[in-house]
Amino acid sequence: MTTCTGCSLLCEDIELVLKTGAISEAKNLCRKGQGHFQALFTERTKPMIDGKEVTLDQAIAKAAEILKNARTPLLYGWSNSTLEAQTVGINLAKKIGAFIDDTSSFCEGLLMERILNGKIPTCTLDDVRNFADTSVFWGTDPSNSHPRHLSRFSYYPRGEKRQKSYEEERTCVVVDVRKSATAHLCSNYYFRVPPDGDAEFLESILTVLDGKIPKTGDKKRLIELGTILKKTEFGVIFPGPGMIYSMQDKMDLFEELVARLNEITTFKVIPMVGHYNMRGFNQLMLGQTGFINSVSFRGGAAGAATTHGPEQGVALAAKSSDAALIIGSDPLSALPFGTARALAHIPLIAIDPRRSLTTDAAQVVIPSALSGLEAGGTALRMDGTRISFEPITESERLSDEQILTRIMEAI
Amino acid sequence: MVGAMEIYMLLPKTNCKKCGLPTCMAFAVGLLGREKKIDECPPLIEEKKYEAKLKKLHEVMAPLENASETGxxxxxxxxxxxxxxxxxxxxxxxxxxxxxxxxxxxxxxxxxxxxxxxxxxxxxxxxxxxxxxxxxxxxxxxxxxxxxxxxxx
Amino acid sequence: MSVELKIVCFEDIFQYESGEKSRFSDEYRQLSAVILLDKQDMASLGVKDGDKVLVENEISKIVVAAKTTDDEPHAGLAFMINSVWSNQLLRDDLCNASVPRFKGITARVAPSQEEVTQISEIVQRLRA
Incomplete structure (x- = not known):
């Protein structure tokens, strides 16, 4: 069995048969996972310095030199690395007094912070399968982003207390700005919100929960939604990027809604984490620094004060750093123009199994093993469940953890 | 997906009963349910004037031929x-x-x-x-x- | 002729799969460099499916293919799949909660005779 590292569901029931040059058979792997593992055979990276192929040792030595000479280095990526690699990464950041941040500062961080600090109640996906009778997908389209979410946990499987499952016992609600694939599956309870309309929608739910008539929106349908929520025995809300970007600084309002729902019945929240181990990085960082992301260790190790805030997040840090190590991420492609452009103008060290816009622009490229296939380790699923996996094929490429350890030794 | 009416329009519409069914419409339904085959309609196969219809019928029926026994x-x-x-x-x-x-x-x-x-x-x-x-x-x-x-x- | 639109980004499994295999393929560009428009906005612009449109705001500009959505009416609102193309239009100044406004792209859309922006062109702009 193989664990798929294609998204934060970390499906463990994958059976792969590998032959030279291709995956010859993949059982239970969804289309997204299939694409993820095919990356093993397309556009693999090679050790490079300034666009010329070098030995791995040379690339690692050059990476160490760049980081050593940098005044304000940034270490970015992390959500596609194992807990073991992240631990070394945080130690490296401490050692060289770097900024360290992951993809969550652009995305789920706002919610994850509240979950990990216990301000918003959460549960495991196995609890969802066993007990949940209402799932609310808010600003997320799991059919596209986490294809097996509905089949493994939230809608179609039978669970301990949900033997009649989707036919009789489960209701799914979708709140989104567009009628996504998931919204089509739950079309009876699809609520369309205008862009940036999530806060107003949320206030309307609070109003109907108090037994009053909402001022805006489709009153009849909102009252119907209120009834579904009140009748729920065990409800789970899955907020995705759409909801979080729309709510932004009004996240307290969401906290209030969850608290209000819990006065009536049981409601939990699981953030729709994208990358396979974003939650792992956030949890490690919280344990070590008190913050889930966007930290600077400037001032060196030896218990020096850590700072945290927007200045330490990648959007601003990219503009104040003089070198960056990017691991398992393609920020030149995935981040906004201004941030991507700032990164493209400083010396970059890219650690990645395959070619990307970032590896193309990097001064140093270090090829890494693909987690789940060529390297083992541990990661935290979106619900915090710890999943360990072993590699299923031998690779001459080093794991992220080994590469980072060697860079650290060379500094 | 093709419907019975669309198939019917491509049949001779003479209700000649040579296929063993009382009407062309019944034959269309039979084709759709895959209980009948196109070559069970003799006029359509034999008479030159239905050549264009026959060709079109094969086209619209092609996706159905890949369907399994359950449809x-x-x-x-x-x-x-x-x-x-x-x-x-x-x-x-x-x-x-x-x-x-x-x-x-x-x-x-x-x-x-x-x-x-x-x-x-x-x-x-x-x-x-x-x-x-x-x-x-x-x-x-x-x-x-x-x-x-x-x-x- | 041009219209001012809000653009919301979303994830698509086929485009994602393609991007996992290669960020530099023609297939990935064809799946990514697309803007989904409401019928009414297509009509105001006088474009049909596959026609090229210039999408421009204060951050950058790109040429992508226009496509009609089959969603319920949403004139004034357009959709793009998350990709390096949509990210060219994204601001990175932060709101109070210090996240970028991914969902808040506003841009002017107009018919264009130019070809779809190539990834090599985007890379050049990032490095310029």
């Missing part, structure tokens, strides 16, 4: 590989109560639907509840598909 058609290019149908199919659930029933991929070979290489694949269609004399119109796999990758004709 199940899979469009792998549309499939997400999400496994909703694998978990929802009552035959799968009965065959693998500790796997498909609880959201996991199947282990054995008794199931009808499984995900292979990122897309759904059908086997053992004789087990499908839409098959045989006691068939019922189960639609668990099509109703749970996010992308209309499975349909019944």
């Amino acid at each position: 199940l058609i899979i469009h792998p290019e549309k499939c997400f590989g999400c496994g909703n149908c694998v978990v929802a199919c009552p035959v799968n659930v009965a065959a693998e109560p500790t796997r498909c029933a609880v959201g996991l991929g199947p282990e054995g070979d008794k199931v009808i639907l499984r995900v292979q290489d990122g897309v759904v694949l059908a086997n053992n269609l004789k087990e499908c509840r839409r098959f045989g004399p006691n068939k019922i119109l189960c639609n668990a796999c099509t109703a749970t598909c996010p992308s209309k990758a499975i349909e019944f004709v």
Whole structure:
């Protein structure tokens, strides 16, 4: 069995048969996972310095030199690395007094912070399968982003207390700005919100929960939604990027809604984490620094004060750093123009199994093993469940953890 | 997907009964249900004036020829590989109560639907509840598909 | 002729799969460099499916293919799949909660005779 590292569901029931040059058979792997593992055979990276192929040792030595000479280095990526690699990464950041941040500062961080600090109640996906009778997908389209979410946990499987499952016992609600694939599956309870309309929608739910008539929106349908929520025995809300970007600084309002729902019945929240181990990085960082992301260790190790805030997040840090190590991420492609452009103008060290816009622009490229296939380790699923996996094929490429350890030794 | 009326329009519409059915419309329904074959209509095959209609009929019937005995058609290019149908199919659930029933991929070979290489694949269609004399119109796999990758004709 | 639109980004499994295999393929560009428009906006612009449109705001500009959505009416609102193309239009100044406004792209859309922006062109702009 193989664990798929294609998204934060970390499906463990994958059976792969590998032959030279291709995956010859993949059982239970969804289309997204299939694409993820095919990356093993397309556009693999090679050790490079300034666009010329070098030995791995040379690339690692050059990476160490760049980081050593940098005044304000940034270490970015992390959500596609194992807990073991992240631990070394945080130690490296401490050692060289770097900024360290992951993809969550652009995305789920706002919610994850509240979950990990216990301000918003959460549960495991196995609890969802066993007990949940209402799932609310808010600003997320799991059919596209986490294809097996509905089949493994939230809608179609039978669970301990949900033997009649989707036919009789489960209701799914979708709140989104567009009628996504998931919204089509739950079309009876699809609520369309205008862009940036999530806060107003949320206030309307609070109003109907108090037994009053909402001022805006489709009153009849909102009252119907209120009834579904009140009748729920065990409800789970899955907020995705759409909801979080729309709510932004009004996240307290969401906290209030969850608290209000819990006065009536049981409601939990699981953030729709994208990358396979974003939650792992956030949890490690919280344990070590008190913050889930966007930290600077400037001032060196030896218990020096850590700072945290927007200045330490990648959007601003990219503009104040003089070198960056990017691991398992393609920020030149995935981040906004201004941030991507700032990164493209400083010396970059890219650690990645395959070619990307970032590896193309990097001064140093270090090829890494693909987690789940060529390297083992541990990661935290979106619900915090710890999943360990072993590699299923031998690779001459080093794991992220080994590469980072060697860079650290060379500094 | 083609309907009975569309097929009827491509038949001779003479109700000659040579196919063994009372009307051309009945023959169209028979074609759609795959109980009849195009070459069971002698005029259509033999008479030159129906040549264009015959050609068109073969075209519209082509997708149906790929359909299984139960009328199940899979469009792998549309499939997400999400496994909703694998978990929802009552035959799968009965065959693998500790796997498909609880959201996991199947282990054995008794199931009808499984995900292979990122897309759904059908086997053992004789087990499908839409098959045989006691068939019922189960639609668990099509109703749970996010992308209309499975349909019944 | 041009219209001012809000653009919301979303994830698509086929485009994602393609991007996992290669960020530099023609297939990935064809799946990514697309803007989904409401019928009414297509009509105001006088474009049909596959026609090229210039999408421009204060951050950058790109040429992508226009496509009609089959969603319920949403004139004034357009959709793009998350990709390096949509990210060219994204601001990176932060709101109070210090996240970028991913969902808040506003841009002017107009018919264009130019070809779809190539990834090599985007890379050049990032490095310029």
